[in-house]
Amino acid sequence: MTETVTKNFVIDFDSTFTSVEALDVLGAISLKNHPEKEARLKKIADVTDLAMGGNLSFRESLEQRLSVLNAKKEHIPLLIDELEKLVSKSFKRNKKFLEEHADQVYILSNGFKEFIYPIVKKYGIKEENVHANTFVMDNEGNIIGFDKTNVLSQSKGKPALIESLKLEGEIHVIGDGYNDYEIRKEGKANRFYAFTENVSREEVVKNADHVAPSLDEILYHNKMEGALSYPKNRIKVLLLENIHEKGVKIVEEEGYQVEIYPAGIDENELCEKIKDVSIIGIRSKTQLTKKVLDHANRLMAVGAFCIGTNQIDLAECTKRGIAVFNAPFSNTRSVVELAISEMILLIRNLPDKIAAMHQGKWNKSANNSFEIRNKKLGIIGYGNIGKQLSVLAEALGMNVYYYDLDEKLALGNATKCKSLKELLSKVDVISLHVDGRKTNKNIIGKKEFGYMKDGVIFMNLSRGHVVDIQELKKNIESGKIAGTSVDVFPEEPLSNAHEFVSELRGLPNVILTPHIGGSTLEAQENIAEFVPTKIIDYINTGTTTNSVNFPNLTLPILHDAHRFIHMHHNQPGVLAKITNTLAKHDINVLGQYLKTNDTVGYVITDISKNYSKEAIADLKKIEGTIRFRVLY
Numbered sequence: 001m002t003e004t005v006t007k008n009f010v011i012d013f014d015s016t017f018t019s020v021e022a023l024d025v026l027g028a029i030s031l032k033n034h035p036e037k038e039a040r041l042k043k044i045a046d047v048t049d050l051a052m053g054g055n056l057s058f059r060e061s062l063e064q065r066l067s068v069l070n071a072k073k074e075h076i077p078l079l080i081d082e083l084e085k086l087v088s089k090s091f092k093r094n095k096k097f098l099e100e101h102a103d104q105v106y107i108l109s110n111g112f113k114e115f116i117y118p119i120v121k122k123y124g125i126k127e128e129n130v131h132a133n134t135f136v137m138d139n140e141g142n143i144i145g146f147d148k149t150n151v152l153s154q155s156k157g158k159p160a161l162i163e164s165l166k167l168e169g170e171i172h173v174i175g176d177g178y179n180d181y182e183i184r185k186e187g188k189a190n191r192f193y194a195f196t197e198n199v200s201r202e203e204v205v206k207n208a209d210h211v212a213p214s215l216d217e218i219l220y221h222n223k224m225e226g227a228l229s230y231p232k233n234r235i236k237v238l239l240l241e242n243i244h245e246k247g248v249k250i251v252e253e254e255g256y257q258v259e260i261y262p263a264g265i266d267e268n269e270l271c272e273k274i275k276d277v278s279i280i281g282i283r284s285k286t287q288l289t290k291k292v293l294d295h296a297n298r299l300m301a302v303g304a305f306c307i308g309t310n311q312i313d314l315a316e317c318t319k320r321g322i323a324v325f326n327a328p329f330s331n332t333r334s335v336v337e338l339a340i341s342e343m344i345l346l347i348r349n350l351p352d353k354i355a356a357m358h359q360g361k362w363n364k365s366a367n368n369s370f371e372i373r374n375k376k377l378g379i380i381g382y383g384n385i386g387k388q389l390s391v392l393a394e395a396l397g398m399n400v401y402y403y404d405l406d407e408k409l410a411l412g413n414a415t416k417c418k419s420l421k422e423l424l425s426k427v428d429v430i431s432l433h434v435d436g437r438k439t440n441k442n443i444i445g446k447k448e449f450g451y452m453k454d455g456v457i458f459m460n461l462s463r464g465h466v467v468d469i470q471e472l473k474k475n476i477e478s479g480k481i482a483g484t485s486v487d488v489f490p491e492e493p494l495s496n497a498h499e500f501v502s503e504l505r506g507l508p509n510v511i512l513t514p515h516i517g518g519s520t521l522e523a524q525e526n527i528a529e530f531v532p533t534k535i536i537d538y539i540n541t542g543t544t545t546n547s548v549n550f551p552n553l554t555l556p557i558l559h560d561a562h563r564f565i566h567m568h569h570n571q572p573g574v575l576a577k578i579t580n581t582l583a584k585h586d587i588n589v590l591g592q593y594l595k596t597n598d599t600v601g602y603v604i605t606d607i608s609k610n611y612s613k614e615a616i617a618d619l620k621k622i623e624g625t626i627r628f629r630v631l632y
């Protein structure tokens, strides 16, 4: 029989339990109206840093800080209010764990019990387990010093205090300062965790047994009951293709480990990079092929920070239980604005006129220059972009025609065309806005160009493979097409450092743009907020709203329950098997949600009690299971 060893967790307060140094905050309160406020606050911060890095004795640092603080008894309640808001995120998250293990949790601080205990007691920590200094005040309530007989006011006070406690079992120290490491150094602890959620000090990290970016990491490492199913700092996120900084910040704040890269990367390099990645964020350049996915051992979610998802093998993602999210309308308006501006430029023959001016040629003439008012605009693909273009173009006085594979409501006065041929033969300006499905390859080729009117304006801001480029070139050269704009190409450079190669270069009245239809700062910021939010929601609650390949389920946040997430091939009987397995293991179901699509089923089960490892093993064994995940 294996004996379980009691583990005592000895936790530092400043910059560990709370995210800040309490005396800095006290200084901001007590020196609020003081003429030397800034200089004094700086002195407090400098002295704290020196002591925490092990470069100044603790007693000296305390004396120096208190002497400039000007603090009074009446400031303490204000300090408590502030510090309560600043408890470290991972401690807030693990409140239940702290409450349930109150007998083994100690606070050991060189700070002051007068403000520490009121804060930690809300996390179930016992008064007798809080060891800290105490203030000395004069009759007017001015803080004039500290109890110098307290061992914690002395150098190496922490190891001495731990020794005096004579704790049974193992001692695990969690802290950010050199004085925390000293407990281990003096042989009074079994393990020292450098806690880096708020601050990371080289001297401290270097000496740690384990670097812990959060309390979750420590609980997970110790296999403590009640710990989160997987610490967030172990979730690796790879963000490619210059994702807007807002998106990077959101995932970093969630506690994930984030690596960013400014461009796309090729298949072979990606096969290597993706091996230990749990979440990948890409735009249109990175191809998530079957080969890449074969190397993605840990991948849970893909964020397409754009609209199109044709660069992702969605079927393979689904088979592997990888959820894909995109931003279906965050850059819609930007594409539409570019399309409008380009049709005006093209119909006035401006690309050539502008180029001529740069060569010193003044050609003032109205030849081949028209208004777009009263012209017929043909939109192919009446989805989000097509419809928005329809509305704006109509406001500019155009007559809108559209063609879509699906039945679509005509907005405003737009006219639906029954066939592509009908649309192509009718309109003066053609704008392509179809999605990037494979079957759309070369939907505009020799035959389709043949249906178009002479002198037509042709624009493609959708996907490169939908137009036969050779045929487009011929029709530009023959003059059948009077003006062209192309933003998307069958082959696009992987990064800005690569050359753009295309047969369309140098042709008359042609606007070529580097796939920037959606590249406005507004759009990129919107996307960078939208996509990570959906992924984080999925990881934290199982919600799949807006997923491109999973059945969409919006789930409530869980309280006092566990959540099982079961994804399976859409075949008969799986739900019944899940229910039978839960019953066999005597698991009480609080709520259950099921949604299926053509290929997969997604079942969420919320349960009220602890579950056994055997129950999990049985649920994973159910035939057709793609992925099983336990939340909380």
Ligand SMILES: NC(=O)c1ccc[n+]([C@@H]2O[C@H](COP(=O)([O-])OP(=O)(O)OC[C@H]3O[C@@H](n4cnc5c(N)ncnc54)[C@H](O)[C@@H]3O)[C@@H](O)[C@H]2O)c1
Residues within 6 Å of the ligand: 307, 308, 309, 328, 331, 332, 335, 380, 381, 382, 383, 384, 385, 386, 403, 404, 405, 406, 433, 434, 435, 436, 440, 443, 461, 462, 463, 487, 488, 515, 516, 517, 518, 519
């Ligand atoms: N240039 C850029 O930077 C940029 C930016 C955003 C989106 N896009 C691309 O623009 C396109 C449209 O985006 P969206 O958000 O409007 O997509 P969407 O899915 O809302 O609309 C696409 C529409 O095209 C229709 N369609 C598909 N194939 C068709 C076909 N062969 N014939 C007629 N209709 C067809 C669909 O039924 C759908 O209504 C996508 O390819 C997207 O990737 C490009």
Ligand SMILES: O=C(O)CC[C@@H](O)C(=O)O
Residues within 6 Å of the ligand: 283, 284, 285, 305, 306, 307, 308, 309, 331, 515, 518, 519
């Ligand atoms: O930003 C990109 O790389 C892609 C933009 C666009 O094509 C999209 O699909 O949203």
